[in-house]
């Protein structure tokens with residue numbers, strides 16, 4: 001593949017980089033400490049056309065490619081993961097199922113509000129007893145008099161409960177098989193918990209959802225009845241590119257902080273960056289980040305070119321999840337005791353990192369997916 005970015009991709013990178021530095025960085029620590037959802041930033045991202053970056057223009061999106069989308073997520077995560085996951089979950093998990101499986105009528109009805117970022121969308125797959133084994137979904141949807149009657153619960157769902165959330169696409173058992181059904185916020189019988197408190201991603205919205213005889217129109221089924229299992233696997237394949245981009249972005253952000261600190265902090269009469277132990281750490285970090293970025297851009301490029309990308313997306317997600325863990329840990333080490341203090345940016349990145357090895361399939365699940373693609 002050709003690693004030269006197009007002028008459009010460069011423009012996205014420069015625009016998001018500037019936005020993240022100027023608008024997010026000054027308030028990222030406060031958002032995290034207060035656990036406050038960044039409504040003002042989401043509306044600015046929407047104005048920049050970033051909340052529907054890879055959605056076609058005819059539905060209100062920016063019509064960008066997946067490489068540009070990955071770059072945008074990477075640049076946001078470099079500064080703040082909570083904002084990045086808000087955009088990534090809205091796009092890859094919330095909006096994509098409607099674009100990929102919705103009828104023309106459903107797309108015309110729902111996408112314009114989502115692709116322009118006026119409203120947010122969520123995807124509810126995980127349940128208390130169905131995590132890595134997502135096919136073990138227990139939530140049921142029964143067709144009664146032209147409506148789906150839904151009962152069950154979903155856990156850890158991103159973007160589900162903000163003031164601007166439109167709704168959630170959930171997986172549910174419709175008999176022996178699984179289907180995807182849209183539930184709009186405000187539907188009677190759909191109950192959303194208070195925001196869950198987390199180790200990281202504290203400014204992002206995470207909820208438990210419960211459905212008690214929740215009734216939605218028959219027309220809220222996405223795609224064919226019974227196609228839900230295949231659909232959610234496809235959605236996760238695409239979503240992995242964005243979480244992998246978060247891994248590279250978080251590692252880059254941690255490296256940036258460690259690099260600056262190492263040059264400024266003096267011990268034994270010299271900047272600590274002059275000690276080989278520190279220089280080697282930074283050299284390893286920079287090398288691994290390049291490798292991770294190449295994996296992410298390759299997976300995105302394959303998807304843009306209509307080629308098979310699931311194997312590369314899982315590899316990119318696995319590698320950048322583990323890479324960001326190594327880099328965040330080494331970067332905090334370079335900060336010494338200051339890095340352990342709550343007010344240090346590196347401590348926030350360190351806490352925000354762990355979920356990158358859990359969400360959208362754990363490291364173990366990625367290895368299972370990769371092994372399957374290897375024919376094992």
Ligand SMILES: Cc1cc2nc3c(=O)[nH]c(=O)nc-3n(C[C@H](O)[C@H](O)[C@H](O)COP(=O)(O)OP(=O)(O)OC[C@H]3O[C@@H](n4cnc5c(N)ncnc54)[C@H](O)[C@@H]3O)c2cc1C
Pocket residue numbers: 089093122123124125126130131132133155156157158159198201206355358359360361362363364365
């Ligand atoms: C902040 C946050 C946001 C999230 N957002 C969403 C969202 O928007 N929508 C959504 O649907 N979900 C969301 N999730 C859920 C997330 O995708 C799941 O947490 C994840 O898939 C793991 O499932 P689990 O937590 O049930 O862990 P489990 O599946 O119970 O896994 C526990 C451990 O066992 C390991 N394990 C399980 N099975 C195997 C096996 N066969 N072989 C080896 N090891 C195994 C796992 O790798 C893990 O280490 C979110 C989670 C968090 C924390």
